[in-house]
Amino acid sequence: MTIRPNARTGRFHDFMVAARRDRRLVVQPRMGFDHPAVMRSGLIATRGARATTVGTLTLDSFTRVGDFAAVDRALDAGTRLNGYPIVNYGPAFTRAMLDGVLGADFPIQVRHGSSLPGRIFEALIASGIDASEGGPVSYCLPYxxxxxxxxxxxxRAAGRGFAALREQGVEPHIETFGGCMLGQLCPPAMLVAISVLEGLFFARLGIASVSLSYAQQTHPGQDAEAIAALGSLAAELLPGVEWHIVLYTYMGMYPETRHGALGLVADAARLAAGTGCSRLIVKTAAEADRIPTIAENVEALEVAARAAEGAPPIPSGTDTGILDQARRLVDAVLGLSGDVGAALIEAFAKGYLDIPYCLHPDNAGDTASLITGDGRLEWSRTGALPIPRPGPARRDRLTSRGLLDALSHVKRRYDARIPPQPKEIP
Known part of the structure; x- marks a missing residue:
């Protein structure tokens, strides 16, 4: 993949600009290991997969919540962590681990899940990494x-520090996580709106390279419509920003069977390729049970790459109002304040943004959703959202049993598929 130099250059930024130009789907794992040798091996294996890939450093849970003393205790005791402790290891250690791996042909992103990410951003910048992800809403309410x-x-403080890399000639990249709120049962218009709003939040801090996320949901036609809506709003509201869309393989309760899990990955890849997404975050056959191995991560990357090859374009189909709903949500929030961060705070206080089934104290909790008979994810209660109310047939229909059924809807559907039969050798 040829990368043309520009005035500001970032490994992740340049790589994704080239991939988008060449219409190549980049596939990426959520891989993170505590031992540096294992982490390095995982990155090298990702780079060597039969796919166009970027690497990931997924951080551990203690680092995510800022309990760095607990990380030290675990490292001293030899207790396993569920990710890479970038803050405690320090930048010199991480630079050595990445030496000969990180490069223009293989950029690396730090993924972390932290609501208070200051020390994480300081560590990744000092380690020579120029890409991360998250956001002020998406890494607060669900976590x-x-x-x-x-x-x-x-x-805001972390984003400004990250944006300051531009003064050194480095184009930092950040990916909004707003399209993945709670992973499931959040209707697509809300995912699109929060992803766009977080993108605007970062753009106004001076970050000019962003990706906008969307998580695969319950109906491929609805997902295609939502991805098209996300692209339309991004083109309209992010002028002067280099952006692309990243799709997440389904973030909810995952299939337990091998054929179901990998079938879901393959369908996500076809959805990503068919709707013009530039990047796909994959999941593995082991996702329902444990932390995947390096080999399982590579297998998922290659399954996704094969499925994406030659995938036909997917039209958005019938307009069911996702773009209109998302636009109403975004406009209502931006109408509250010229400062996007302040507007987000007020929007949740007023219920203009309200995530179904989210228990965070700052979330009003007056909305709900359901999965319709044809598999679409729709509003059943809209609270104070500035969008049309659902019709009587869909209002307040989801019981506690129905909620459990909805949570397992995708898992049951894919596990119930007949696994492919091995071909007979003549």
Whole structure:
């Protein structure tokens, strides 16, 4: 893949600009290991997969919540962590681990899940990494009880520090996580709106290279419509920003069978390729049970790459109002304040943004959703959202049993598929 130099260059930024230009789907694992030798091996294996890939450093849970003393205790005791502890290892250690692996042909992104990410961003910048992800809403509401106001302030400070890399001639890249709120049962218009709003939040801090996320949901036609809506709003609201769309393989309860799990990955890849997404975050055959091995991650990358090859374009189909709903949500939020962070805080206080089934204290909790008979994810209760109310047939229909059924809808559908039969050798 040929990369043309520009005035500001970032490994991740340049790689994705070239991939988007060449219409090549980049596939990426969510891989993270605590031992540096294993982490390095995982990155090398990702780079060597039969696919166009970028690498990932997924951080451990203690680092995510800022409990660095617990990381030290675990490292001292030889206790396994569920990710890479970038802060405690320090930049010199991480630079040595990445030496000969990180490069223009293989950029690496740090993934972390932290509502208060300041120290993480300091560590990744000092380690020579120029890409991360998350956001002031998407890494606050689903992950704990940190007040939204505090998270917005922390992400504003971290984002400004990240944007300062541009003064050194480096184009930093950040991916919004807003398209993955709670992973499931959040209707597509809300995912699109929060992804765009987080993209605007970062753009106004001076970050000019962003990706906008969307998580595969329950109906491929609905997903195609949502991805098209996300692209339309991004083109309209992010002028002067280099952006691409990243699709996540389904983030909810995952199939337990091997054929079901890999079938879902393959369908996500076909959806990503068919709708013009530039990047896909994959999941593995082991996702329902444990942390996947390096080999399982590579297998998923290659399954996705094969499925994406020659995938036909997917039209968005019938307009069911996703773009209109998302636009109403975004416009209502931006109408509250010229400061996107302040607007997000006020929007949740007023219920203009309200995530179904989210228990965070700053979320109103007045909305709900359901999966219709044809598999679409729709609003059943809209609270104070500035969008049309659902019709009587869909209002307040989801019971506790129905909620459990909805949560396992995708898992049951894919596990019930007949596995492919091995070909007979003549």
């Amino acid at each position: 704990g009880r940190t007040p939204l106001r505090r998270t917005v302030a922390a992400w």
